[in-house]
Structures are given as structure tokens and as C-alpha cells.
Amino acid sequence: MGKTIIVSNRLPLQINITENxxxxxxxxxxGLATGLKSFHQEGDSIWIGWTGIAEEDIPDALEKEVIQxxxxxxxxxxxxxxxxxxxxxxxxxxxxIWPLFHYFMEFTEFDPDHWEAYKAVNKKYAEAxxxxxxxxxxxxxxxxxxxxxxxxxxxxxxxxxxxxxNHIPFPSSEVFRTLPWREEVLRGMLGADxxxxxxxxxxxxxxxxxxxxxxxxxxxNSVNIGNRIVRSDSFPMGIDYKKFHKAxxxxxxxxxxxxxxxxxxxxxxxxVTRNTKLILSIxxxxxxxxxxxxIRAFGYFLEKYPEYQEKVRLIMLAVPSRTNxxxxxxxxxxxxxxxxxxxxxxxxxxxxPIWYFYRAMPFExxxxxxxxxxxALITPTRDGMNLVAKEYIATRTDQxxxxxxxxxxGAAHELNEALIINPNNFEQIxxxxxxxxxxxxxxxxxxxxxxQKRLKRYNVERWASDFMKSLRETKDSxxxxxxx
Ligand code: GDG
Numbered sequence: 001m002g003k004t005i006i007v008s009n010r011l012p013l014q015i016n017i018t019e020n021x022x023x024x025x026x027x028x029x030x031g032l033a034t035g036l037k038s039f040h041q042e043g044d045s046i047w048i049g050w051t052g053i054a055e056e057d058i059p060d061a062l063e064k065e066v067i068q069x070x071x072x073x074x075x076x077x078x079x080x081x082x083x084x085x086x087x088x089x090x091x092x093x094x095x096x097i098w099p100l101f102h103y104f105m106e107f108t109e110f111d112p113d114h115w116e117a118y119k120a121v122n123k124k125y126a127e128a129x130x131x132x133x134x135x136x137x138x139x140x141x142x143x144x145x146x147x148x149x150x151x152x153x154x155x156x157x158x159x160x161x162x163x164x165x166n167h168i169p170f171p172s173s174e175v176f177r178t179l180p181w182r183e184e185v186l187r188g189m190l191g192a193d194x195x196x197x198x199x200x201x202x203x204x205x206x207x208x209x210x211x212x213x214x215x216x217x218x219x220x221n222s223v224n225i226g227n228r229i230v231r232s233d234s235f236p237m238g239i240d241y242k243k244f245h246k247a248x249x250x251x252x253x254x255x256x257x258x259x260x261x262x263x264x265x266x267x268x269x270x271x272v273t274r275n276t277k278l279i280l281s282i283x284x285x286x287x288x289x290x291x292x293x294x295i296r297a298f299g300y301f302l303e304k305y306p307e308y309q310e311k312v313r314l315i316m317l318a319v320p321s322r323t324n325x326x327x328x329x330x331x332x333x334x335x336x337x338x339x340x341x342x343x344x345x346x347x348x349x350x351x352x353p354i355w356y357f358y359r360a361m362p363f364e365x366x367x368x369x370x371x372x373x374x375x376a377l378i379t380p381t382r383d384g385m386n387l388v389a390k391e392y393i394a395t396r397t398d399q400x401x402x403x404x405x406x407x408x409x410g411a412a413h414e415l416n417e418a419l420i421i422n423p424n425n426f427e428q429i430x431x432x433x434x435x436x437x438x439x440x441x442x443x444x445x446x447x448x449x450x451x452q453k454r455l456k457r458y459n460v461e462r463w464a465s466d467f468m469k470s471l472r473e474t475k476d477s478x479x480x481x482x483x484x
Contacts (some may be wrong), residue, residue, distance in 0.1 A: 001136055001138070001472075002134050002135070002136035002137040002138070003044045003045055003046060003134070003137050003138075004043060004044065004045040004046075004137070004138050004139075004140055004468070005045070005046055005047075005048060005129055005132060005133065005137055005138070005139045005140065006036060006039075006040060006045055006046070006047040006048070006140050006142070007047075007048045007049065007125060007128075007129055007139065007140070007141045007142065007146060007149065008032055008033075008036070008047070008048075008049045008141075008142040008143055008145075008146070009049060009050055009089070009093070009142075009143065009145035009146060010028055010032075010033065010049050010050055010051075010052060011028065011033075011047055011049040011050065011051055011052070011070065011073075011075045011077065012027060012028050012033040012036065012037045012040065012047065012073075012075070013025055013026065013027055013028060013051070013052075013069075013070070013073060013075065014026050014027070014028050014051070014052040014053075015051040015052055015053045015058075015066055015069070015070075016052075016053065017053070017057060017058065017059065017062065021059060021061075021062070023062055023065050023066065023069060025069050028052070032142055032143060032167050034239075034240075034387065036142070036460075036464070037240075038240045038243070038460055038461065039460065039461065039464040040074070042461075045074065046074050046075070046076055046132065047073075047074060047075045047076070048075070048076045048078060048125065048128050048129060048132070049075070049076075049077070049078060050077065050078050050079075050080050051066065051070060051077045051079075053066075054080065054081060054082040054085055055079040055080060055081050055082075056081065056082055057082075058079075076128065076132065078124060078125055078128045080121065080124075083117075084117060084120070084121050084124075086324075087113060087114045087116075087117030087118075088114070088117040088118050088120070088121040088145070089145065090322065090324045090325055091109075091111060091113075091114035091117060091118070092111070092114040092115055092117060092118035093118070093144060093145040094322050094325055095107070095108070095109045095111075095114070095325060096108055096109055096110065096111070096114060096115075096179070097144045097145075097147070098144065098168070098288075099327075100171065100175065100176070100178070100179060101144060101168050101169055101170065101171050101176075102168065102169060102171075102288045102381075102382040103169075103171055103175060103381075103382055104287065104288070104382075105175065105178070107287070107327050108178075110179070110180050115180075115181055118148070119148060119184075122146060122147075122148040122149050122152055122188070123152055125146060125149050125152075126149055126152035126153050126156070129149075129153055130153065130156050130157060133153075133157060133160060135159075135160075137160070137161075138161045138162075138163065138468070138471065138472075139153060139160060139161065139162045139163070140162075140163045140164075140165070140467075140468075140471075141153075141162065141163070141164045141165070141192065142164075142165050142167065143165070143166065143167045143168070144166065144167070144168050147185050147188045147189055148184065148185070148188030148191075149164075149188065149191075150162045150164050150188060150189060150190070150191030150192035151187055151188045151189075151190065151191030152188070152191070153191065154191040154192075155191075161193055161471060161472070161475045162191060162192045162193055163192055163193065163194045163195075163196065163467060163468070163471040164189055164191075164192035164194070164195045164196065165195075165196040165197075165235070165467065166189075166195070166196065166197050166198075166202065166206075166384075167198070167237070167384050167385070168384040169198075169202050169205075169382055169383075169384050169410070170197060170202040170203070170205045170206045170209075171205060172205050172208075173205060173208040173209040173212050173213070176205070176209045176213075177209065177212065177213060182209070182213050183213060183214060186209060186210055186213060186214055187214070189206075190210070190214075190223065190225055190230050192230065193228075193230060193231070193471060193474045193475055194230070194231050194232070194233065194467070194470055194471045194474045195230065195231070195232040195233075196232070196233060196234070196235045196467055196470075197232065197233075197234050197235070198234065198235070198236050198237060198384050198385045198410035199234050199236065199410045199413050200234045200413075201413075202234070202384075202410075203221065203232050203233065203234050206232060207221070207223070207232060210223055221233055229474075229477070231470075231474045233470060235463055235466055235467050235470075236385065236410065236411075236413065236414055236458070236463070237385050237387070237460065237463050238390065238455060238458045238459040238460045238461075238462060238463045239387055239390045239391055239394060239455065239459060239460055240459060240460050240461075241394050241455050241456045241459045241460075242456075242459070244367070244370075244391050244394035244395050245394050245395065245397065245456075247363070247364070247367045247395070248367055248370065248371045248394070248395035248396070248397050249397050251364075251367050251368060251371045251395075252371065252397055262357065262361060262365045262368060262369065263365070263368060265315070265355055266368055266369075266372050275311065276310065276311055276312060276313050276351070277311065277312045277313070277374040277375070277437055278312075278313055278315055278372060278373040278374050278375070279298070279312060279313070279314045279315070279373065279374070279375045279376075279377050279433070279437075280314075280315055280316075280369055280370070280373035280375065280376045280377065280392070281294055281314060281315070281316040281317070281376075281377050281378070282316075282317045282319075282366070282369065282376075282388050283317075283318060283319070283378075283380075283388065284318075284319045284320075284321035285318040285319060285320060285321050285328065285331060285332060285335070285358070286321055286322070286328070286331075287327055287328070287331050287381075288380055288381060288382050288383060289379075289380045289381075289383065290379040290380045290381045290406065290423045291316075291318060291331070291335055292331065292334050292335055292338060293379065293381075293423060293424075293426075294377060294379045294429075295314075295316075295335065295338040295339060295342060295354070296338065296426070297379070297426050297429040297430055297433075298314045298342065298353070298354065298377075298433075299338075299341075299342040299345070299346075300426055300430050301429075301430040301433050301434070302342075302346050302353060304430050305430070305434055308434075308437070309346060309348075309351075309353075310348060310350065310351045312353075312437060313351070313352070313353060313354070313355060314353060314354045314355070314377070315354075315355045315369065315373065316339070316354060316355065316356045316357065317357045317359075317361060317366075317369065318335065318356070318357070318358050319359070319360045319361075320358060320359065320360070332358070335356075339354050339356045342354055366391075367395060370391060370392050370395035370396075371395050371396075371397070373392075373401065374400075374401060374402070374436075374437070375401070375402045375403075375404060375433070375436045375437060376388070376389065376392040376401070376402075376403050376404065377404050377433065378392075378403070378404065378405050378406060378409065379404070379406045379421065379423040379429065380406050380408055380409050380423065381406070381408055381423050381424070382408050383406070383408060383409040383410060383411075384410050385409065385410035385411050386405070386409040386410065386411045387411075389403055389405050389409065389411045389415060389418070390411060390415070390455055393415070393448060393451045393452060393455055394452065394455055394456075396448050396452070398445075399444070399445040399448040399449055399452065400441055400444045400445060400448070401444060401448060402418075402419060402436035402437075402439050402444055402447075403415065403418040403419065403451075404418065404419045404421060404429075404432055404433065404436055405418040405419070405420055405421070406420075406421060406422070406423040407420050407421065407422055407423075408422075408423060414454065414458075415451055415454075417447040417448075417450050417451050418447070418451070419432050419435065419436055
């Protein structure tokens with residue numbers, strides 16, 4: 001067995017050029033990067049992807065340094081021009097596929113120019129892979145920006161082993177079939193030997209689309225496309241449980257003296273307003289995450305249960321994301337206004353109902369937040385999995401804490417002991433918040449014990465190794481099929 005080539009739109013690192021023309025390398029934030037990093041660091045693999053900076057923005061003098069920095073982390077950069085970033089990334093990926101696959105049809109644009117750029121950039125990634133590909137290597141392609149890549153690689157290398165994992169939902173065939181380029185997209189994915197999804201539902205939606213649109217026969221979870229059999233399966237992605245649990249233990253044993261904003265706030269909370277409970281909300285600022293409705297629900301909670309005024313606080317971290325896309329700019333404005341309105345309406349001299357941070361935080365601060373919060377409120381309207389929910393549970397070292405989770409997140413299929421809500425049902429959300437704040441400690445511990453056991457066992461390592469094992473089996477059965 002050769003090496004594994006991981007391919008994703010972004011590398012797990014982000015390159016920036018500072019005002020002084022110096023190179024700055026920071027880790028990428030986001031589900032895919034956090035999840036796959038541990039798999040990448042442990043095995044014999046290289047990672048191909050974009051560095052997060054446009055080709056034109058890298059000064060010639062720093063070009064070699066960028067390549068070296070990336071290489072040091074066993075990564076290979078694919079360079080993208082600003083025009084490609086605009087049309088392929090902000091365009092087709094984030095204004096067509098992302099909203100369509102999350103059922104936001106009103107935000108979905110069908111722009112042929114963006115589609116052309118999407119194909120061209122997928123070809124560019126294919127060339128980068130093929131250049132480094134040895135015969136016994138395995139290619140593992142990730143996510144919705146690279147749906148065509150499996151087929152593009154297969155055309156040049158018919159016998160290579162390719163796996164594809166979709167990190168976002170796959171929508172119902174009724175929604176998917178509205179895409180003008182639906183056949184090409186499905187054929188692109190079917191270039192893989194194994195196609196993985198977070199849940200069984202997404203897998204069924206995909207297979208139904210293949211059957212309805214391409215008319216291929218489906219046999220349980222296999223698609224017979226003539227000369228090849230392609231398999232699909234569900235692999236719910238886990239987290240690096242040990243890393244989160246250990247970091248939270250360290251946080252508990254030695255609270256850091258470092259005075260970050262968040263630490264100051266948490267210290268204030270702990271020593272000055274110790275009877276006030278903390279409800280946590282963490283996401284990339286994205287319309288799929290249901291952030292605006294969450295804030296509205298919190299305002300309604302304070303109205304419906306006024307005895308909780310001054311007794312509870314929402315601490316909200318929204319990480320800037322896709323800031324070039326108009327819907328994200330509008331959402332940012334809406335959230336700013338909602339936070340202002342609720343704080344303006346309910347705040348007292350001693351109490352601000354919502355603490356709101358619009359930025360990415362270092363890992364240690366994320367742990368501070370998880371470990372200090374009594375309740376995590378996660379209410380996406382659609383979410384492939386949602387790793388934040390799992391990370392919150394992993395950091396509860398004394399097993400207290402309550403997770404409120406939307407049934408629209410893939411994670412809800414696994415985390416049955418959480419309090420599961422419908423993100424559109426305000427009455428249910430606020431009553432569940434009350435229930436969470438009043439839940440006896442023994443009950444919290446009983447639920448979290450089960451959740452922790454499950455997350456510890458089915459961690460990200462296990463997710464990756466299950467996928468890889470299944471990919472090899474698919475390939476072996478294909479060889480057997482050929483030799484009959
Ligand atoms: C996509 C799918 C699917 C967040 N803020 C900070 C920070 N994070 C980290 C969290 C977590 C990750 O980002 C977010 O992961 P999610 O899974 O919640 O969401 P997406 O980014 O939308 O990910 C999603 C995922 O892919 C994996 O398949 O679950 O459904 O949409 O790991 O910890 N990390 C740091 N600072 C922050 O401020 N360091």
C-alpha cells in the first residue's frame with residue numbers, strides 16, 4: 001500500500017502576508033481541517049489544497065518561503081488566482097452548491113460562468129494530484145468544492161483507488177434535481193470507488209438521485225455503472241476526543257493567567273456573577289447555523305421566563321466566514337442588530353444578557369468556553385454533522401453540562417441523550433432551555449456518561465480508519481469482480 005493523498009479545497013493551514021511583508025502561518029478553522037488534521041499527522045500521507053491566499057497576493061520574494069512552510073507540514077499548495085477564488089470558491093461552491101445542499105433554494109444561484117470556473121479549478125486539482133500519484137497510492141477527496149475531482153482523476157488513472165467524503169448534507173433528489181448540471185456532478189462523484197456521507201439519510205438521497213437522474217441500477221448501497229461498481233456508505237465523523245478532554249482537564253487544573261478578552265469575561269463571570277448560568281453558542285457565521293433565530297429565541301426566553309433575567313447569559317462566538325458573499329454580510333448585520341436590540345432591552349447595570357465575539361479564537365480559548373458553560377445551544381437549520389456539539393461533550397470532565405441540539409444536524413442521529421429540538425419551534429426551544437438550566441446534576445451526568453463513552457469510542461481516528469478499510473474492501477471486491 002502506498003501513501004494516502006488527502007485532497008480538500010483548503011489546506012489545514014492558512015497563509016497570510018502581514019503589513020510588514022512577512023509570512024504568517026496559522027491553522028485553519030472549520031470542521032474538515034480540525035477533524036482530518038490528526039489523521040494526517042499520524043499516517044503516511046500528503047495533503048493537497050489551497051493556502052487561503054490568492055496567487056497575486058504572494059510577493060515574488062516570499063513565494064519560495066510559502067512553498068517551504070507548506071511542505072514542512074507535508075502539504076502541497078494548489079495556487080488559485082483571485083478570479084478563480086471569486087468564481088469557483090465564492091461563486092459555484094458557496095453560492096450554488098452550499099445553499100442548494102442545505103435547502104436554501106432562495107439563495108441558490110445558477111451562473112454558467114461560475115460552473116465553468118468550478119470545472120476548470122477541479123481540473124487544476126486533478127493535475128496536482130496526478131503529478132504526485134504513484135500506482136499503489138490511495139486518494140481521499142473531501143467535500144463539496146471538489147465534486148468533479150474523482151472523475152477527473154479516474155479519466156487519467158483508471159485503476160487508482162479513490163474515496164470521496166461529503167462533509168455537508170446531500171439534499172433530497174427533489175431539491176438536487178433543480179441543479180442545471182446535475183448529471184455532471186453525479187458523474188463526477190461516481191468517479192470514486194467509495195462515497196461517504198455523515199448519515200444514512202444523505203446516502204439514500206444521493207442514491208435516489210443517481211437512480212432518478214442517471215438511471216443507474218442501485219443494489220442496496222452499490223451503483224453498477226457498467227465496467228465498475230461504486231459503493232456508498234455512512235461514516236459519522238468523530239472528533240479527536242482525547243485532545244479535547246485532556247485540554248479541558250488542564251484548563252480545570254491550572255486556569256491560565258493570560259488575559260485574553262474571553263478569559264477576562266470568564267473570570268468576571270466566575271468571581272463576580274457566579275450565580276449566573278452560561279449558555280454557549282459557537283459557529284462559523286453562516287445562515288445554515290440558525291444563529292439569528294437562536295438569538296431571537298434567547299430574547300423570547302427572557303420574556304417568557306423573566307425570573308431568569310440576570311440569572312443567565314448567552315456567550316456567543318461567531319467566526320467570520322465567506323465574508324465576500326452578500327448573504328453572509330447581511331446575516332452579520334442582522335446578528336449585530338439583534339444582539340444590540342436584546343442587550344438594549346434587557347441589560348441592567350450588573351448584567352449584559354449576550355456576550356458576543358465576532359472573530360476566531362485560539363484553541364485554548366475555545367476550551368475555556370466549552371469548559372465554563374452550563375449549556376450548549378446548537379440550533380442549525382441544516383448541518384452535515386456539527387462537531388461543536390461533540391467537542392462540548394468531550395470537554396465536560398466532571399460530566400455535568402447540557403447539550404441542546406437541533407434535529408437537523410447530522411450529530412443528532414448519534415447524540416440521542418442530548419435534548420433534541422426543532423430549530424423552527426421557538427416554544428420548544430425556550431422550554432428546553434428552561435429544562436436544561438434546571439436539569440438535576442445526576443441527570444446531566446447520566447446522559448453525558450453515555451455520550452462520552454460513544455464519542456470516545458467512535459473518534460476521528462476510528463472514522464478515518466473505518467473509511468479507509470471500507471475503501472480497500474471495495475477495491476478488493478472490484479478486483480475479484482473483474483477476475484470472475
Ligand atoms: C463542516 C460542516 C461538519 C470554531 N470556531 C473556532 C474553532 N472552531 C472549530 C470547532 C470545530 C469546527 O471549527 C467547526 O466544525 P463544525 O462541524 O461545527 O462546522 P463547519 O465548519 O460548518 O464544518 C459540518 C464538518 O464540516 C465536518 O465534516 O460537521 O456539518 O458544515 O471543530 O472547534 N476553532 C478555533 N477557533 C475558533 O474560533 N481554533
